[in-house]
Amino acid sequence: MLRLLNIEFHKLKHNRASKVLSIIYFGLLTSIALIAAIKFDIGPVKFHLAEQGIFNFPYIWHFNTFIAAMFKFFLLLVIVSMMANEYSYKTLKQNLIDGLSKKEFILSKFYTVIVFAAISTLFVFVVSLILGLIYSDFNELSIIFSGLEYFIAFFIKLVGFFSFGLFLGILIKRSAFAVAAMIVWLIIESMFKGYLYWTFRDLKMAAGAEVAKIMQFFPLEAMANLIKEPFTRLGAVKSVAKQIGEEFVADYSVHVFDVIIVLIWTAIFIVLSYKLLKKRDL
Template identity: 25%
Template sequence: MLQIIKIEWLKVKTYRTFWILLGLAVIIIPASNLLVQDITSRIPKQVQSLLGTSAYDFPLVWQSVANVNSYTSAIFALLLLTLVTNEFTFKTHRQNVIDGWERKDFVFSKLFWVLALSVLAFVVSVLTALFFGFFYGTSAFNMEGFYYLGYYFLQILLSLCLALLTGILVKRAGLAIVLYLGYVMIFEQLLVVTLKRFWGSVGGLLPLQTADELLPFPLIGKMLPGVQQYDNMVYLIALLGYIAVALWLIFRRLLKADL
């Protein structure tokens, strides 16, 4: 595995696009939370008194950061799509096999990026939550609600698995990015709205929506107490199931398809 990681490092070490996208993906996590914090700080005091606490006070800060960051996962997905489709564009995946890699080694090399980017996003999110909680919050440090960042980790893991699956199926960077963004930003959202309108909570069981149901913005939840949904465990099981199915499809495709 260390040899695989070393080879993957050599592929990106001088790849400027990779480092630019990675930098943007990391920066947007605290930047987006700074924007939300600025907006919430402008809420009139009368409304804030009704809500009872700030979104960036401990322990709500864990949930707030996880919710905001869930909307930035697509940038990490674009980065992964670029890496994966480059393998097919420049035929490096074939060269790896010619040089002695087994097919499963190539699969593991791509899953390494899925895990590495997910862990990076999680760590940056934890640091962001700590900074905002201590700097902008008024409550004492509290770990209650930290599990929301665990939900966020699973959300970005699923997002990257879907991006990887899209990349290996389409193989062309431009088309893969369009299809992925089209599904994430338009198609699934339309399905969610339609299903929720006619069948209620069923709409929350679509792949990426399962994580959204687990990551509501805390203050919004107080203003919409009557929203119908399943128990969190249902969404969590569905989310883990989608990750497992995506991984199975990735292995099946790369182990069986003609490289």
């Protein structure tokens, strides 16, 4: 494993685009801390976002993993360009000539995906912990270390997403087209979701539940289900909703079934990547 990772990181070390994208990605993750600086002071109206509870434990784990997941496209570019460069610079063929099997080659990419996801998860955890210790109203250890399952979901979400990107990179060979294919797939899922809502429109309130039962098995939707939106969970939002006669009833927890679906898709993407590479004449 270490030998395969060493080969991959040696390639990345000499890839300027990958280094720039990685720096931008981790810079954006760090920028979550800037949310604490958002203040509005207009006459009698004073608003400080950090004081609204978004950095309270354990809510911060949910909020920050959800926000951080939005930046995953930057690392996706690193993953797909990593594969595109293998074809462009003939390093894939050279690795195979040097004795690396196709199975080892795919594993080296998958191990890199896992490392990227693990570093991202640890980074978000550290940033969130620091922000929470500074701004949270609750600092009891039992509260601080509750809700950490969101980081498990975040890690699995990144691994699944990057594995999808790896498969597209091998399938299409060009980074720009691979990213475009990911966006097209997202549009296809969204259009199909809209079609399902139209199909079940007569069910009214039950339509959403029926659509969710079907859509949960699609790869990008399954990844999105791992960490649901945290905004309606915020106390300030609930208070405003009550004042206008609305009430949010939602399940924000991480479900094992959603985790299993994403893990299955991850396995499918890696196996398909290997099968594709095995059949392809290099």
